[in-house]
Amino acid sequence: MTPPPGDSWRERLARGFFSTVLRLGTPLYLLRLMRRGRAEPLYRAHLPERFGFGLDVEPGSIWVHAVSLGETRAAAPLIERLRQERPGMRLLLTHTTATGREAGQALLRPGDVQRWLPFDTPGAVRRFLQGTQPSVGVLMETEIWPNLQQAAAQAGVPMVLANARLSARSLRRGERFKWLLAPAARTLRLALAQTREDAQRLTQAGVPEVQVCGNLKFDLQPDEALLAQGRAWRAALGRPVVLMAVSREGEEAALLAQWAQIKAQAPGLSVDGSRPAGSNSSGVSLGAESTAGARPPLLVIVPRHPQRFDEVAVLVQQAGWSLARRSAWGAEGPSAQDQAADVWLGDSMREMALYYGLADVALLGGSFEPLGGQNLIEAAACGVPLLMGPHTFNFAEAATLSLEAGAARRVESLDQGVAQALSLLADAPTRTGMAAAATAFAAAHRGAAQRMAARILDLIR
Missing domain, CATH: 3.40.50.11720 (3-Deoxy-D-manno-octulosonic-acid transferase, N-terminal domain)
Structure with missing residues (x-):
């Protein structure tokens, strides 16, 4: 073939070397496909x-x-x-x-x-x-x-x-x-x-x-049926929901470790999301006067890659939390036992609008490890207040614009993210304002x- 204009001999040599490596690596490529094919x-x-x-x-x-x-x-x-x-x-x-x-x-x-x-x-x-x-x-x-x-x-x-x-x-x-x-x-x-x-x-x-x-992701419209389904499930729960959206490897274990620290404190968070007397900056009561009978927040984790669903389920169970998996129930929704679980695992595909509809506040996966963050635009279109970590270089401008619009907040670590999430659960007016800002931000672009x-x-x- 005649090389494209401007193709130097160094560039042709580099491409030739690249092609040779790929040809020699073809058996490894096939082996990789076979291995991935076990799960998918x-x-x-x-x-x-x-x-x-x-x-x-x-x-x-x-x-x-x-x-x-x-x-x-x-x-x-x-x-x-x-x-x-x-x-x-x-x-x-x-x-x-x-x-x-x-x-x-x-x-x-x-x-x-x-x-x-x-x-x-x-x-x-x-x-x-x-x-x-x-x-x-x-x-x-x-x-x-x-x-x-x-x-x-x-x-x-x-x-x-x-x-x-x-x-x-x-x-x-x-x-x-x-x-x-x-x-x-x-x-x-x-x-x-x-x-x-x-x-x-x-x-x-x-x-x-x-x-x-x-x-283009601003032009994606959330599935209204899934949104409505998630909101209906949230109403039936009777307790607030924190979502880890599109999580990546390393983030789930850190989140579960941080979540364990609030387990004894969580009963102080009342069901309606109000901040009880004697609460700390996260809105969680630390004293003996915790609200009797109040239920702790539900944590929902939706991993980025389906091949990691079982791995994350094991992490949850090893951390000592009761687990309910989305794949275990159909459109009728979770059972009473599932609703009482500590953690829900979002192990389904193409249902992010459902999970955003379920959530009161979301943590952005991929942003708490140096991975560049996941798509935050979908959360905004669904009207969910978002907390993002320090690593959002894959969506740098969208992250900046969402912060400027008041649709999201930046935190420096996952423990700060959990604290901010609990604070927002206890502050309904701020959540409502962020949700409205998120919807307007998504529509404007x-x-x-x-x-x-x-x-x-x-x-x-």
């Missing part, structure tokens, strides 16, 4: 697609690649807007993870096709593009694949990075692999950035054209899907 069988399905075989796709589709669950959900409003602007559009939807592919099934319409993105070896990506021949390729958020990008450039497929974000940390890391990543960035026809800061970093990384369009769809369709026209 979908990883073992349609294996030929991972190498560009068995595609059978009609040419001319709009191709959207959403690597995992978060990117798939973010792609939903963009896909819907593309359908509105281009009636009869055929979608080619690709993924890398089982959770992404499972969630993506809900986005398909008659005539659409769903496939795995192939392993990034030259032969696999060449077969993929020859077998699909899309009119445009849309990569969600942070996806850059050196061989895929080069093959698309050779095939004349314009590639767009949509809802694009690039943290300062990722940009610094990318400098170590610039001979590999810089030519891939140059082959992008367009990047549609979430923020001005993202746009500046993407330009610095080598993307030739960058436009700021906002964040919508419109990215319309802007991105217009720019993507311009490339096809």
